[in-house]
Amino acid sequence: MRNITAQAATAAARPAGADVAVEVRGICKMYNEIEALRGIDLDFPAGKLTTLLGPSGCGKTTLLKIVAGLIPATSGEVRVNGNTVTGPGPERAFVFQDFALMPWATVMRNVGFGLELKGMGKNERQAIAQKYIAEVGLSGFENKYPHELSGGMRQRVGLARAFAVNADVLLLDEPFSAVDEQNRRKFQEDLLELVEKEKKTFIFVTHSIEEAVYCSDRIVILSRRPGRIAQIIEPEIDRSASPDAIRRDQGYLDTVEEIWQGLKHYVD
Amino acid sequence: MTMFGYRVPMMASLLVWCVIWEIVGRSGAMFLIPPLSDVLVAVVALVQTGTWQAAAITTLNSFLLGMFFAIVVGVILGVLMGRSTTADSLLGIWVNIFVSAPLSALVPVLMILFGMGETTVVVTVFLFAVWIIVLDTRAGIQGVPKSLVEMGRSYGASRFTLYGKIIFLAALPEILAGIRLGVVRGVKGVVIGQLLVAIIGYGELFELYSRNFDMVNFWALTIILFAAAMGLSALIENIEKRVDYYAGVR
Amino acid sequence: MSFPVQANGSSRAVPPSEASFVWRKLSEHRTALWRTASIGLFFLVWEIAGRIPISFAFPTFLETLRAFVTMTLDGSFVAAYAETLQPLVIGIAISAVIGIGLGIVMGLSRFAEWLAAPVFIVLQAAPMAALIPLITFVYGIGLVSKTLAVIMLALPVIVLNGYKAVRNANPSLVAMCYSFQGNWWQRITKIIIPDASPVIFAGLRLGLAAGFIGVILAELLITPTGIGDLITYHRSVADYPEMYAAVVSIILVSTLTLAALEAFELRVLRPEKRKS
Secondary structure, three states: OEEEOOOOHHHHOOOOOOOEEEEEEEEEEEEOOEEEEEEEEEEEEOOOEEEEEOOOOOOHHHHHHHHHOOOOOOEEEEEEOOEEOOOOOOOEEEEOOOOOOOOOOOHHHHHOHHHHHOOOOHHHHHHHHHHHHHHOOOOOOOOOOHHHOOHHHHHHHHHHHHHHOOOOEEEEEOOOOOOOHHHHHHHHHHHHHHHHHHOOEEEEEEOOHHHHHHHOOEEEEEOOOOEOEEEEEEOOOOOOOOHHHHHHOHHHHHHHHHHHHHHHHHOO | OEEOOEEOOHHHHHHHHHHHHHHHHHHOOOOOOOOHHHHHHHHHHHHOOHHHHHHHHHHHHHHHHHHHHHHHHHHHHHHHHHHOHHHHHHHHHHHHHHHHOOHHHHHHHHHHHHOOOHHHHHHHHHHHHHHHHHHHHHHHHHOOOHHHHHHHHHOOOOHHHHHHHHHHHHHHHHHHHHHHHHHHHHHHHHHHHHHHHOOOHHHHHHHHHHHOOOHHHHHHHHHHHHHHHHHHHHHHHHHHHHHHOOOOOO | OOOOOOOOOOOOOOOOOHHHHHHHHHHHOHHHHHHHHHHHHHHHHHHHHHHOOOOOOOOOHHHHHHHHHHHHHOOHHHHHHHHHHHHHHHHHHHHHHHHHHHHHHHHHOHHHHHHHHHHHHHHHHOOHHHHHHHHHHHHOOOHHHHHHHHHHHHHHHHHHHHHHHHHOOOHHHHHHHHHOOOOHHHHHHHHHHHHHHHHHHHHHHHHHHHHHHHHHHHHHHOOOOHHHHHHHHHHHOOOHHHHHHHHHHHHHHHHHHHHHHHHHHHHHHOHHHOOO
C-alpha cells in the first residue's frame, strides 16, 4: 500500500510514467450558495480503476458527473485524452446509480441504446449488444424487460450498455448501491475480470470502503463539503490471487482499516 | 417561468387571458363574449340582488348537505374497505364502476325518485363526490405502514385509540386529497343537478339568463361559480399542506 | 445450511384431498367469485326494493332486465348508441389530438406551461357543464353542439395529464440519453414520449369518462337524441323499466369501454406492471 498524503497530493497526483486518461484541473462547483467542490486537481491513469471515496455529500458524484459532462463546473477544466470536456462525448460512458434502464425496452434494446442514438443500423448494433450481453453474463435474457431482472442483473445491463459504445473511459456512479450484498460481491469480482479484459479506464464512485479497496488500483478520498482531496491511496494488492484470498489478505484489511481511521471523524 | 430575470408566478398568465378576453369583448367580434370589465361590473351588481342571494343560498345549502353525507359515508366506507378484505371485495367493483361512470345519466332517475327539488340536487352532489372519497380513503388506510399498527398494539392501544390516533391520522393526507377531489366533483354535481332540474338555485338563473340572451349576467354567474370552485379547492389544498409533511416520511 | 428437500416425499405426507383441490381451484378465482357474489347481491337488493316497492317509479330488477333485453333485441339501443357515440368519438378524437399535442408542448416549454397550464387547471376544477346552455345558442342543437360539450369536458384532463407526464419524465433516463449524446429530437421521441405515454393514455381514459358525462348531459339538456332521448322519452310516458334499462346500459357501456382501455394500457404500455 502506498499512501500519498494530502500535502504531497498535487505532486503525486500525476502518476509518473503512466499514461493519463483524464486530467482534472482546478475544478470548483457551487450550487447557488453552497460550495460542493473546491480546487480539485487530479489525474486518472489510463487502463486503471480509480475510486472516488468519501462521506456522503462530499461531492464525489458531482465530480464524476462533471467529468461525464452531465453538469458544468463553476470553474476549472477537465481534459479527456487531451481534449477539454464541454459535454458528454463518445470517449466516455456513464453507468447510473439507479440503472436508468428504459422499462419499455428489452435488455437487447437497452444495451444497444447508445449505438441506436448514434444511428447505427439494427443488425450491426444487435450484434455488438449481443457480445456485451454475453460478456456481463446475461446470455439468454436478451428479450426480457428490466422489471423481470434482479437489481444486480439490471446493473449488468447498464454496464453492458456502457461497454457497447466502446468508450475509453467508463464512469460508474455507485453502481452497486441498489444491489443486494451477495450479488454485489459477485458483481465486484466480475467487474475486476472485465477491467482486466477490456483495458479501459474506470472511474468509480462508492461510499463503501471495502468495495473501494477490493476493486481499485487507486483510491481518492474526498473530504466533507466543500469536497477536497484528503488522501490518495494505492492499495498494492496482488490481483492474481483468488477473490477470497484478496478479502483475507493482510494488506487489504490494513488498507480498509487505515481509510476508516481517516474517515471516522467525518461521521456524526 | 422567468421573464427579464424576474420570476413570474404561474397564475399571472391568467391576467394575460383576461386582457385578451377584454379585447375580444370590446371588439364585439363575438356576441357571446362581452367585455370582461362589463362582466365584472355585473358581478358586483348581481351579488347585491335578492334573486342571486336566494339562488346562492339554495345552491350552497344543497352542496354542503350533499358533501357532508359524501364525506361521512365516504370516509366510513373507505376505512371499512381498507381494513376488511370482505368489505373490499364486496364493494370494490361498485365503487370502481361509479367513480368513473357517467352519473349525469342517473339524474333523471333521481328526479323521479326524489322529486324536482333540492333533495335531488343533494343526492346528485352526494353521488358525484362520494366514490372518489371512498377510493382515496381506502388507499390511505391500506398505505398505513403495518409497523405503525403493530407499534400501537405492542404499546397496548385499545381498538378505539388505534383507529383514532394511529390509523386515521396516518391516512389523513390521502383522506384530505380524496375530499378535495370530492369537492371538485361535488361542485360539478351541484351544477349538473340544478341544470337538469332547471327550476332551482343557480340552474334556474342559468336558464333565465341564457334564454334571455343576457350574456353579461350569464358570464358574471359563471365567474362567481368558477371562483367559488377554485377557492374551495384551494382552501382544502391549504389544509392538505399542513398534514402533507408526514405523508412522505411515513 | 439446509438439507436437500426430499423429492419423493415422506410417507406421512397427506395426498391432496378432493375437497382441498376444489378449495384451491376456488381461491384461484377468488376475485372473480367475489365480484359475481357482489353483483348478484346488488341485483337481489334491487329486486327486493322493487317489490316492496320503495317508490312507484322504482321497477324491479327483473322488469328492468326484461326491458333491457327487449330494447337490445328490437334495435332501439343500436339506433340510440349510433347517435350517442358519434359526437363522443369525434369529440374525443379532437380532444386527443389537441390535448396530447398541447400537453407535450406545455411539458417541454416553460413559456407554454406558464401561459396555458393555469387556464386548464381552472377549467378542470370548474364546473364546465354550466357553459353547455351557451353552446346551444351558437351551434344549435345538432352534432356540433354535442361534440363541443364532449370536448369542453374531456380536453382539460387530457391536456393536464399529457403536460404532467412530459414535465415529470424520469430525469435519470433523460440524463442517460444526454450522456450517450442523444440529440434534442432523440431525447423527445425515444425517451420523453415513451416514458410519458402511460400517463398520457391514462389521461385519454379520464377524458373519455368525462366525455361520457358531457355527451349524456348534452342529450338531456340540449337535444333529446340518442340514449338521452330514450331516458327522457320513457320517463315522460312513465315506462320506468325501459328508462332504467337505458340508464343501466349507458353506465354499462362506459364502464366496459373504460375497463377495456385500462386493460390495454396495462398490457401494451406498462410492461413493468405485466405479470411475468
